[in-house]
Amino acid sequence: MQEMAEDAWQVEALYDLCFAPGRKALSSYRLRDDVPPVPAFCSVVKDDDGIVGGAIRCWPIRIEDHDALLLGPVAVHPTRQGEGLGGLMIRDVLARAEAAGWPxxxxxxxxxxxxxxxxxRLNGVVMPPPTNPARVLGFGPWAGVRGRVRKRLDALPD
Structure with a gap:
């Protein structure tokens, strides 16, 4: 289900639980600073009591003249790991993004x-340092797309 404003505190708590304390110091967070995530691609999985067991968010980015989504963070609560929630959320976001014009x-x-x-693995697409280039991965049509990844501050396409 789509993440709602009231889910934000649970999502942040889940990210804090699943990732190292310095997660916000990672270079990918520089692309998220002062940029809201794309709400249509921010999802949560909740149990029957409304507790968030998984969360995924996406952010708008640009590589030269090409738009893309930055996927992540993706997190699944340790008590829910092994249920396939991460894969379910990733496949769902990829399908919805492509259908919405974000290939x-x-x-x-x-x-x-x-x-x-x-x-x-993407060659020629450069994340802010200090990102290991072997960890920069892309889904969709990336042929001919090269350059620095930048945050996107302007209006998003419909």
């Missing part, structure tokens, strides 16, 4: 995990 999705992550969803 390119980028993330920084482990290729062996994300390859199963169609992500491939």
């Amino acid at each position: 390119r999705v980028l993330l920084v992550g482990d290729a062996p995990y994300y390859e199963r969803f169609g992500f491939k």
